[in-house]
Amino acid sequence: MRREAGSANTGVAVTAAGVRAELWPALVSAGAFAAVTLFCGWHFSRLVDPALLLPWVTVMSAPPIGVTILAVAYVLKRPDDAAQVRVYRPIGRGLRLLANVAVIESPWILLPHADGPLRALMLMLYVWFLATQIVANYDQGGLTWVGLAGVPVSVSVWLLESGVAYGRPLAVFVLLAGLTLYGLDRLLRRNRIQVETARLISAGETAALRERLAEHEARPVAAVRRDPLTPRQIEVARLLARGLSNKEIARTLGVSPATIKAHVAQVIAVTGARNRAGASARAQSMGLL
Numbered sequence: 001m002r003r004e005a006g007s008a009n010t011g012v013a014v015t016a017a018g019v020r021a022e023l024w025p026a027l028v029s030a031g032a033f034a035a036v037t038l039f040c041g042w043h044f045s046r047l048v049d050p051a052l053l054l055p056w057v058t059v060m061s062a063p064p065i066g067v068t069i070l071a072v073a074y075v076l077k078r079p080d081d082a083a084q085v086r087v088y089r090p091i092g093r094g095l096r097l098l099a100n101v102a103v104i105e106s107p108w109i110l111l112p113h114a115d116g117p118l119r120a121l122m123l124m125l126y127v128w129f130l131a132t133q134i135v136a137n138y139d140q141g142g143l144t145w146v147g148l149a150g151v152p153v154s155v156s157v158w159l160l161e162s163g164v165a166y167g168r169p170l171a172v173f174v175l176l177a178g179l180t181l182y183g184l185d186r187l188l189r190r191n192r193i194q195v196e197t198a199r200l201i202s203a204g205e206t207a208a209l210r211e212r213l214a215e216h217e218a219r220p221v222a223a224v225r226r227d228p229l230t231p232r233q234i235e236v237a238r239l240l241a242r243g244l245s246n247k248e249i250a251r252t253l254g255v256s257p258a259t260i261k262a263h264v265a266q267v268i269a270v271t272g273a274r275n276r277a278g279a280s281a282r283a284q285s286m287g288l289l
Contacts, residue, residue, distance in 0.1 A: 012081050020084065026092070027071045029132040030064035033099065036125060037061055040110060047113035056102060056109055063099040066091070100147035103129055107158040116165075123170065126155050127177050134185045144185050152178030229270055236263040240276055 037060040044053055070091060079088065103126070114122055130151060133144040156171035164170075229237065232253075239249045246264065250257040264276055271282035 012085055022092070023071055023074060025135050026067050029135065030067040032132070033129075034061065034064040037064070040106075043118075044110055044113060048109060052109050056106065059098060059102040060106075063095045063102075066095040066098075070095075096144075097146060100133075100150060103147065104150040104154045107155045111155075111158055112162065119164070123155070123174065126151055126174065130178055130181045134181060134188060145182065148178050148182040148185060229267060233263050233267050233270075236260060237267050237279065240264065240267070240279060241281070 037057060040060075041053065041057040070088060074088065077083075107126075111119060111122060130148055133147045152174045155174045159167040159171040159174070235253065236249060239252060244252065246257050246260045250260045253260070264279070268274075268276065268279040271279050273279040273282040
């Protein structure tokens with residue numbers, strides 16, 4: 001049960017990290033998206049029936065406005081991981097879906113009224129839109145496939161139906177661009193998830209290691225309470241604190257250096273120190289002297 005809970009928490013953290021990572025790229029892309037919408041709305045206002053153009057401009061304007069509001073709310077509230085997954089992620093996916101649907105419909109509204117140079121510009125904008133799907137989407141459960149599949153198919157079908165010059169090679173180019181970017185999106189998304197998952201696992205292992213080290217550092221104190229120093233070992237520790245060597249301590253106490261060596265080893269073991277100097281200091285700080 002603990003392992004399942006840990007996996008679930010890691011999954012939420014990974015998803016939330018994706019939501020955080022895509023926020024600012026999505027905001028930049030939203031600005032560019034709004035600029036393209038304004039350009040198309042202004043240029044095609046004299047060419048397209050307002051009954052078609054105005055609803056399209058309205059739908060195209062909703063995603064950049066929504067992303068901006070979402071970014072402001074995020075900065076002001078600083079939601080936790082659970083809120084990011086529960087609230088911000090569904091809203092972001094809805095805005096992305098709305099943008100994709102509007103762009104998928106746009107070839108049938110705009111391209112019939114575009115001449116050669118403008119048509120070439122519009123095709124470049126479609127490819128640019130597909131690229132932004134990758135740059136601005138870090139969420140492993142995102143909806144980029146809707147745009148990466150729907151936009152190339154919609155544009156290609158219009159090119160084939162319209163009978164424009166070089167319609168077939170242009171349709172093939174757009175389809176290949178969408179397919180290539182789809183593969184790139186899958187690769188980048190998988191790498192992002194793996195990196196973020198590894199980072200979270202490493203952080204958890206580091207925290208667990210620190211906890212074990214802290215427990216290990218506390219063990220010498222418990223050991224002292226179970227097995228305190230003998231009176232002779234306390235004498236040896238006090239003489240160690242004065243900087244005496246084993247031979248000098250042996251002469252002072254009237255015992256052999258081998259006996260003192262054994263006492264010193266025991267003092268080091270009981271206090272958990274690394275050396276003889278540390279043993280005396282550790283024993284003194286622990287109140288043994």
